[in-house]
Amino acid sequence: MTTHAKATADLRLACIQFQPAIGRLDDNLKAMERLIRQAAGLGASVAVLPELADSGYVFDSQDELAALAAPIPDGRSAMLLCSLANELNLHIVSGLAECDSDQFFNAAMLCGPSGPIGTYRKLHLWNREKLYFQPGNLGLPVFDTAIGRIGVAICYDGWFPETYRQLALKGAELVCVPTNWVPMPAQGHHPEPMANILHKAAAHSNGIYIACADRVGTERGQPFVGRSLIVGPTGWPIAGPASEAGEEILIATINLGDVAKARALSERNDAIGDRRSDVYG
Numbered sequence: 001m002t003t004h005a006k007a008t009a010d011l012r013l014a015c016i017q018f019q020p021a022i023g024r025l026d027d028n029l030k031a032m033e034r035l036i037r038q039a040a041g042l043g044a045s046v047a048v049l050p051e052l053a054d055s056g057y058v059f060d061s062q063d064e065l066a067a068l069a070a071p072i073p074d075g076r077s078a079m080l081l082c083s084l085a086n087e088l089n090l091h092i093v094s095g096l097a098e099c100d101s102d103q104f105f106n107a108a109m110l111c112g113p114s115g116p117i118g119t120y121r122k123l124h125l126w127n128r129e130k131l132y133f134q135p136g137n138l139g140l141p142v143f144d145t146a147i148g149r150i151g152v153a154i155c156y157d158g159w160f161p162e163t164y165r166q167l168a169l170k171g172a173e174l175v176c177v178p179t180n181w182v183p184m185p186a187q188g189h190h191p192e193p194m195a196n197i198l199h200k201a202a203a204h205s206n207g208i209y210i211a212c213a214d215r216v217g218t219e220r221g222q223p224f225v226g227r228s229l230i231v232g233p234t235g236w237p238i239a240g241p242a243s244e245a246g247e248e249i250l251i252a253t254i255n256l257g258d259v260a261k262a263r264a265l266s267e268r269n270d271a272i273g274d275r276r277s278d279v280y281g
Contacts, residue, residue, distance in 0.1 A: 013239075
């Protein structure tokens with residue numbers, strides 16, 4: 001494995017925040033391509049897009065989802081992303097509506113310049129997602145890529161500390177998070193969404209980079225909070241939060257070699273090494 005050599009180089013990481021429209025696949029793919037090209041023009045080596053970026057989110061029937069979902073990596077959306085990754089020489093992580101035989105998954109695909117690398121299927125389904133999608137059945141894979149070890153989580157997965165701990169223990173240096181964050185109960189007028197707080201904590205306690213690409217807008221009465229964020233392995237934001245409502249591309253320069261250093265919290269402490277696995281597994 002060549003992770004150590006890969007992790008010494010600086011990377012430009014982009015989180016793309018925009019407003020997909022439910023059911024408008026053509027328009028969504030055009031927006032995704034336009035924004036990916038913009039991110040590449042800003043020097044991005046990695047681009048992360050929102051959850052269900054190609055389809056929109058608030059489905060009103062299984063038939064509507066079935067008309068929009070497609071296989072990964074052989075469906076239209078996945079093939080477009082792989083083509084862009086090849087042309088622009090970058091890695092792309094995007095949420096997609098996936099159809100696999102007669103089952104549907106809230107999924108994300110990772111592709112690179114040489115083609116598709118892997119698929120993640122959301123483990124923890126939120127609210128009405130449970131009416132239309134199957135829970136993820138691919139576990140929490142970490143993909144060994146030409147630029148480093150990349151994990152993927154989707155939206156509500158981030159409310160479970162086990163998600164990021166498992167990815168960190170499997171060697172993830174960067175976790176890409178396509179998301180459609182919604183307001184949490186009791187959010188009220190608190191200035192910072194709970195999602196941002198959780199992901200800063202997860203980055204700090206696991207010593208990993210976390211890149212969250214959220215959507216914006218209101219879809220069929222459901223508002224989304226925006227506030228996309230890139231967090232460093234010390235837990236502090238290195239880009240964002242983005243705005244609550246606007247289309248935006250966050251850019252940060254990261255070095256995956258910083259992960260090991262960030263976990264050394266003091267001369268005698270390590271965020272991963274100090275775990276008492278004899279007590280809690």
